[in-house]
Amino acid sequence: DVKVTQSSRYLVKRTGEKVFLECVQDMDHENMFWYRQDPGLGLRLIYFSYDVKMKEKGDIPEGYSVSREKKERFSLILESASTNQTSMYLCASSFGDSKEQYFGPGTRLTVT
């Protein structure tokens, strides 16, 4: 079974802090994704990566950056957290050309 893990289930940070969200997958998937989930808006893609050190902007990249130094790990960085980044963050991965994505349990981030 594919396993996607996220470093924290719940996180509380203060405005202006730098925040790191970590995601690890154990199935050697090439593609990894970061989404944020907000009520009524579904999932919106922040960034994705199709290979080590490669990244592409999604629909809402502003205020975020990412890092992929190893194939299994994809990090989402909030350089200076703001209250409007309070959300559920979901990581996903997929293999090659497959459209099927496997999701982690999510990190609920609260910025106060």
Place this chain on the structure above:
Amino acid sequence: AQSVTQLDSQVPVFEEAPVELRCNYSSSVSVYLFWYVQYPNQGLQLLLKYLSGSTLVKGINGFEAEFNKSQTSFHLRKPSVHISDTAEYFCAVSEVVAGNMLTFGGGTRLMVKP
């Protein structure tokens, strides 16, 4: 670019009743279609997918969906729901040719009442 509309944000239903969750999409090219389910405090898991072939797709937990190209719909159905089906359901679309990205609808919260 494609888009997905889930017409109902919440669907309350009594246990053992049938349910239909509606999904419409918009795309100028051929697409693949997915339904994901998110149980409380969990990530998303794949319920079913349409890639090609028969337009009636069966998934896990007794759910099925029908792809209707002329109406650009992919509605999810279950003939008899259980309390354990209470969850949020997301419809998603991906272009056949381009990229690995999914575009998600806004989600439908299914609330099964005893």
